[in-house]
Amino acid sequence: MSMLLRRSAQLARVSARTTVARSFSTSPVTQKDLVQELYLNELKAYKAPPPAKDAHVGAVKNINIPHPPEAPAPPTNLAAELSAYDATEPSLAPAPSAKGAVVADEMGTGAKSFLNFLEQDLPRPEAHH
Known part of the structure; x- marks a missing residue:
């Protein structure tokens, strides 16, 4: 009998340890997220509508590639x-686009009048009495 008592005590201790270990289990209980499952099922079941054949009409313009320019003809008698x-001698006459600058020099507001102003002596400061 003592053997039977020892064996039953041993079994009780083992079962008590496993129960204690099971009650302090750290593994998370996996629960399914119903919203996520519904979302994934809907995503898998979705089929995109076929594209319209004339969807691009009015949104895309036809391209017209311009003709490449022709190379200039080389001079015949180089x-x-x-x-x-x-x-030919170079001309010193002002270019047609520089007429405004010549008129500005004659009026005294051009570059020549500014350079003349810079070359003038500075007035002497008056002594304070």
Whole structure:
């Protein structure tokens, strides 16, 4: 009998340990999130509608690629043109776009009048009495 008592006491201790260990279990209880499951099921079941054939009409313009420019024709008599260029003398006349600058110099508000102003001597300060 003593053996039977020892064996039953041993079993009681083992079962008590497992019960204690089970009651302090740290593994989380997995619960399904119903909203997430519904969302995933709806995502899997969704089928996109087929695209319309003429969806691009009015939103996309037809492209018209311009023709590439033609290369300029080389001069026929290059030596004659170069000698004519060398024979010309540079002109010192103002360019047509610089007429406004010439008029401004004559009026006294141009670059020449400003340079003349800078070259003038500074007036002497008067002594205070």
